[in-house]
Amino acid sequence: MKQSVTERTAFYQILTRKITVLILMVSFFPMILTTGILFYRFNGAYKEKINAHISELVQKHTQNIDSFLSEKLGNIRYLARLFDNNQQTPRIFLQQQMTLLRNQYGDVFTDLGLVDSNGIQFAYEGPFKLENADYSNAKWFIAAKEKAFYISDVFAGLRGHPHFIVTVKVSFNGSNSLLRSTINFGAFNSLVENIQIGRTGIAFIINTKGELQTKMDVRLKDSAIMSILDPDGHKKNETIFSEKQDASGKRYLCVTSMLNNIDWIMVFRQDIGDAFRELRKTQILALVLFLLGCGAIISVAFTLPRNIVKLIASADKKSEVMNRQVIESGKLATIGELAAGIAHEINNPVAIMVEEAGWIEDLLEEEELKNTKNFEEFKRALVQINTQGKRCKEITHKLLSFARKTDSTINDVQINDAVREIVSLTAQMARYNNVIIETELHEGIPFIRISPSELQQVILNLINNAIDAMHKGGGTIKIETKISKLEKNHVVIAVEDNGPGIPKDNLERIFDPFFTTKPVGKGTGLGLSICYGIVQKMGGKIDVYSEVGMGTRFRIWIPFQEPLSEKPLNEINVAEPVSATLADK
Amino acid sequence: MNSKNKETNIIRVLLVDDEQGYLNVLSNRMARRSIQATKAFSGTEAIQILRKNDFDVVVLDLKMEDMDGIEVLKVIKRMVPELPVIILTGHGSQTAAEEGISFGAFDYLSKPCELSELLEKIREAYQHQPNSDS
Numbered sequence: 001m002k003q004s005v006t007e008r009t010a011f012y013q014i015l016t017r018k019i020t021v022l023i024l025m026v027s028f029f030p031m032i033l034t035t036g037i038l039f040y041r042f043n044g045a046y047k048e049k050i051n052a053h054i055s056e057l058v059q060k061h062t063q064n065i066d067s068f069l070s071e072k073l074g075n076i077r078y079l080a081r082l083f084d085n086n087q088q089t090p091r092i093f094l095q096q097q098m099t100l101l102r103n104q105y106g107d108v109f110t111d112l113g114l115v116d117s118n119g120i121q122f123a124y125e126g127p128f129k130l131e132n133a134d135y136s137n138a139k140w141f142i143a144a145k146e147k148a149f150y151i152s153d154v155f156a157g158l159r160g161h162p163h164f165i166v167t168v169k170v171s172f173n174g175s176n177s178l179l180r181s182t183i184n185f186g187a188f189n190s191l192v193e194n195i196q197i198g199r200t201g202i203a204f205i206i207n208t209k210g211e212l213q214t215k216m217d218v219r220l221k222d223s224a225i226m227s228i229l230d231p232d233g234h235k236k237n238e239t240i241f242s243e244k245q246d247a248s249g250k251r252y253l254c255v256t257s258m259l260n261n262i263d264w265i266m267v268f269r270q271d272i273g274d275a276f277r278e279l280r281k282t283q284i285l286a287l288v289l290f291l292l293g294c295g296a297i298i299s300v301a302f303t304l305p306r307n308i309v310k311l312i313a314s315a316d317k318k319s320e321v322m323n324r325q326v327i328e329s330g331k332l333a334t335i336g337e338l339a340a341g342i343a344h345e346i347n348n349p350v351a352i353m354v355e356e357a358g359w360i361e362d363l364l365e366e367e368e369l370k371n372t373k374n375f376e377e378f379k380r381a382l383v384q385i386n387t388q389g390k391r392c393k394e395i396t397h398k399l400l401s402f403a404r405k406t407d408s409t410i411n412d413v414q415i416n417d418a419v420r421e422i423v424s425l426t427a428q429m430a431r432y433n434n435v436i437i438e439t440e441l442h443e444g445i446p447f448i449r450i451s452p453s454e455l456q457q458v459i460l461n462l463i464n465n466a467i468d469a470m471h472k473g474g475g476t477i478k479i480e481t482k483i484s485k486l487e488k489n490h491v492v493i494a495v496e497d498n499g500p501g502i503p504k505d506n507l508e509r510i511f512d513p514f515f516t517t518k519p520v521g522k523g524t525g526l527g528l529s530i531c532y533g534i535v536q537k538m539g540g541k542i543d544v545y546s547e548v549g550m551g552t553r554f555r556i557w558i559p560f561q562e563p564l565s566e567k568p569l570n571e572i573n574v575a576e577p578v579s580a581t582l583a584d585k
Numbered sequence: 586m587n588s589k590n591k592e593t594n595i596i597r598v599l600l601v602d603d604e605q606g607y608l609n610v611l612s613n614r615m616a617r618r619s620i621q622a623t624k625a626f627s628g629t630e631a632i633q634i635l636r637k638n639d640f641d642v643v644v645l646d647l648k649m650e651d652m653d654g655i656e657v658l659k660v661i662k663r664m665v666p667e668l669p670v671i672i673l674t675g676h677g678s679q680t681a682a683e684e685g686i687s688f689g690a691f692d693y694l695s696k697p698c699e700l701s702e703l704l705e706k707i708r709e710a711y712q713h714q715p716n717s718d719s
Binding site: 352353354356358389 | 695
């Protein structure tokens with residue numbers, strides 16, 4: 001029994017585990033796969049979109065700056081052509097043109113100047129006093145003097161202000177000179193500053209040596225600028241994307257694009273975290289949802305199988321109880337058939353014995369035998385044989401009567417007769433165990449439509465339990481039947497013993513299937529559970545009251561049909577003896 | 586065929602049972618009580634005897650090896666419908682006895698029974714014969 005309980009527990013544990021694993025697999029596999037694919041695809045698509053956006057922005061600005069430079073160069077070249085045909089003094093020419101440029105472009109052009117081949121600015125129009133300034137050693141002059149036109153890098157110059165210079169070669173008085181104009185750095189710089197994305201997205205321009213051509217941003221470091229330069233060199237009209245890491249380990253996105261007119265590189269730089277901030281937010285949200293989903297799946301995977309297995313276990317238990325009931329009643333039916341067979345086999349020889357004794361008795365009536373010495377002894381012996389023959393008959397008839405009742409056919413049953421029959425069947429066993437069975441069977445109890453064998457099974461079980469409980473110590477079992485005063489139209493059968501009683505903890509579980517306090521192999525723990533089922537089936541109820549050291553009382557209520565008018569209830573009540581010992585509360 | 590033996594007032598009984606020991610002692614005891622008992626140790630033997638002889642009462646066991654008592658009863662009731670049959674069985678099954686009554690048996694007794702009880706039943710059956718007063 002214990003072993004089978006352990007086996008069953010192990011089986012249910014395995015079943016629980018299997019269902020849990022199945023739920024986890026079936027839920028997690030598609031979820032992880034779907035989430036993974038979506039995550040990967042979404043990341044890719046989002047990054048592509050961000051990159052395309054930045055790339056477009058950078059290209060647009062590169063074109064803007066290119067066209068700005070082309071326009072300014074074009075302006076100066078146009079001036080150079082006008083100057084070639086100029087009839088006025090250079091000074092007046094510059095004054096006139098400067099006024100026109102200011103009117104046209106505001107303060108984009110800071111000044112205009114003419115520099116001779118020795119680097120001396122012989123004519124100047126602008127806010128500074130730079131006439132006769134010597135540029136012979138200036139880098140831009142050295143680079144520009146041989147070229148038809150030239151745009152310099154940004155430099156601090158003589159005044160210490162960042163600016164850059166556009167020069168175009170002109171001819172004055174038969175020698176080569178340069179028409180130069182200083183471009184307002186601020187105006188140029190604002191073009192680049194317009195590119196501001198997020199919190200860290202900034203744009204700037206560097207030359208091929210890595211020197212900054214726009215304003216120094218506080219967020220920029222020289223080392224960071226140098227690392228932007230592609231060691232393989234940059235090509236015109238090409239936008240390059242790269243992810244880099246600065247000295248502090250911070251990763252950033254870097255987009256470079258080279259200008260057409262000059263070897264300057266437009267650079268856009270943004271921290272990766274900043275660039276993909278929205279993506280990161282979405283990723284965190286997705287991760288939180290994924291984890292919540294996992295949590296939900298895990299909690300379901302661990303609670304649901306337990307509940308399912310609990311239901312299965314309870315269904316198994318119920319079906320087992322039913323199986324046992326079938327087996328128990330089957331057993332009783334088999335015992336009944338066996339008893340009937342034995343009774344028949346015994347009745348015949350007993351009948352012969354009794355008749356042969358009767359024959360001897362007949363013969364003893366003859367005169368010559370009447371006077372024999374032992375005549376009286378013969379007579380006594382024959383009477384004894386006859387008496388014992390009758391006893392045998394009684395026993396076999398009880399067995400046969402039991403056999404007839406081992407089915408669940410419903411009959412009109414007189415409770416008192418049923419109790420008497422059971423008491424006579426158990427009398428022998430009670431005697432062996434020093435137990436006295438007393439009965440207090442009140443008259444006037446109507447017939448009840450139930451299965452007599454089932455009723456006997458219930459009472460037999462209660463008596464057997466009481467005898468078992470009293471062990472060899474002996475005691476008294478009292479069986480009482482009467483009409484219930486509490487429940488209308490119910491008969492009460494009380495089986496009370498003065499045994500050791502049942503502890504409170506056990507009392508609550510006493511009708512539970514498989515609950516037994518008997519040693520292993522002695523009890524199935526089903527007796528009372530089956531009794532409970534039978535009484536329920538009869539439409540009645542069973543209860544138990546017990547006190548440790550005092551004894552135990554089981555009471556069974558069984559309903560009966562309303563008695564006919566000729567047998568009123570009060571008559572039945574009158575028939576009840578006053579000395580009822582078992583209170584029916 | 587079943588003319589009553591009124592002159593001698595001896596009741597003619599046919600005892601049918603496959604327990605030979607039982608029939609022997611029973612017929613001996615009956616003989617001492619002015620009852621003429623004939624023994625048949627099987628159903629077929631009983632029917633053969635009945636074909637040749639007249640009886641006032643039949644005492645029939647239900648469980649016999651060759652032929653079931655109920656079958657014998659049916660044959661008897663076909664042959665001599667008015668002949669009373671008392672069922673005497675060790676089977677003790679009330680339903681079987683009730684079945685016997687439904688097929689026309691006079692009454693039933695279960696083994697072992699007092700001889701006086703059996704004789705009483707036989708006399709009762711003898712008195713109740715339809716032509717007992719004729």
